[in-house]
Amino acid sequence: MTEVKIVADCAASAESAFAYVDDYQHLPKFINEISAFTPLTEQVEGVGATFDGTIQLGPITLHSTIEIVRHEPGYAIGVKSIKGFEIESTFLFHDRGEEACTIDAIVDYRVPGGLAGKLLGKTIEPFVKLAVKSSTHHLVTQVAEFHATRANA
Template identity: 65%
Template sequence: MTEVKIVADCAASAESAFQYVNDYRNLPHFLHGIESFTPVGDQIEGLGASFDGHIKLGPASLRSRVEVNRWEKDFAIGIRSIKGFEIDSTFLFHPKGDDLCTIDAIVDYRVPGGLAGRALGKTIEPFVKITVKHTTDNLIRQIAEFHRGGDRNSR
């Protein structure tokens, strides 16, 4: 597996950051390269909620079905793929005050074995780095705007 870890301070409470990331409708706004992210069934949050996702990383088009495997209100959201491209991702929200928190985002992904898998890994690696940078910038900015109330009325 390849691990990508982001640790960033955000001008928002841990509660606001959790609330923003927990709303699956926000994912396409902050996750760079995401083509779609849709619920599978009626459950849209909490343990067991499932989603179908499609992301473009350069020339690679990757699909996965993920399930929420960790959900601790205002602290942690974790997902793991149950079908398709293998991914395991966790967001942790650490309070530092009413208007400040630290967000840890840990993403592990695995490409298939063999020649095709190694080729895919080499193809997507530079795009993963770009995606992480853009996603971090987007996420921190959008959570801060949400916390200040700029996005609450649009839902």
Template identity: 75%
Template sequence: MTEVKIVEDCAATAETAFAYVNDYRNLPRFISEIHEFTPVTDQIEGVGATFDGTIRLGPATLHSTIRVVRWEENVAIAVKSIKGFEIESTFLFHGKDDNQCTVDAIVEYRVGGGIAGRVLGKTIEPFVKIAVKHSTHNLTTQIAEFQASRQG
């Protein structure tokens, strides 16, 4: 698997950051490459919640069904694909003080074998790195705004 990890500080508590990421409706707001993201189960949070998603990375459009595989309130949310494009994403939230946390965004993905897989991997790799960095910046900015709206 190829891993991309971005760590960024955020002007919000770990609790606020977790709450923002935990609401699946916010995902397309901070990951602009996501074009569809819908629940396929009645459960929409916690381990076992399952979603269908479509993401565009450069010239490639990739579909996955993902399931929440780790959910520790105010600490971590991780998803793993169970169908389609193989991806694992983890968000970790580390509290620093009353108004600061650090968010780790870790994305691991695997493309199929053979020539087609290698070509796809080389095609999407730069887009994945840019998307994760851009998404993490969007996320921390939106979390800080979310925290300010909760306080005001």
């Protein structure tokens, strides 16, 4: 597997950051490359919630069915593909006080073996790195705005 990890500080509590990411409807807002993300189960949060997703990485469109496999309120959300493009993604929220946290965005992906898999890996790797970095920037900005709205409510 290939791992891409971005660590970013955020002007929001870990609880607010977790709450923002825990709402699946926010995902396409901070991951611009997602063109579709649909729940497949009535359950839309917590371990076992399952979604169908499509992501555009440069010239390649990838589909996955993912399931939430880790859900620790205020600290971690992890997903893993159960069908399609192999991907594991984890968001960790490290509390730094009422107005600050650090977010770790970790993406592991695997391409199929053989020549086609190697070509796919070489094609998407720079796009994955850019997507994770861009998504983390969008996430930090959106979480700070979400936190400010919650604090003023």
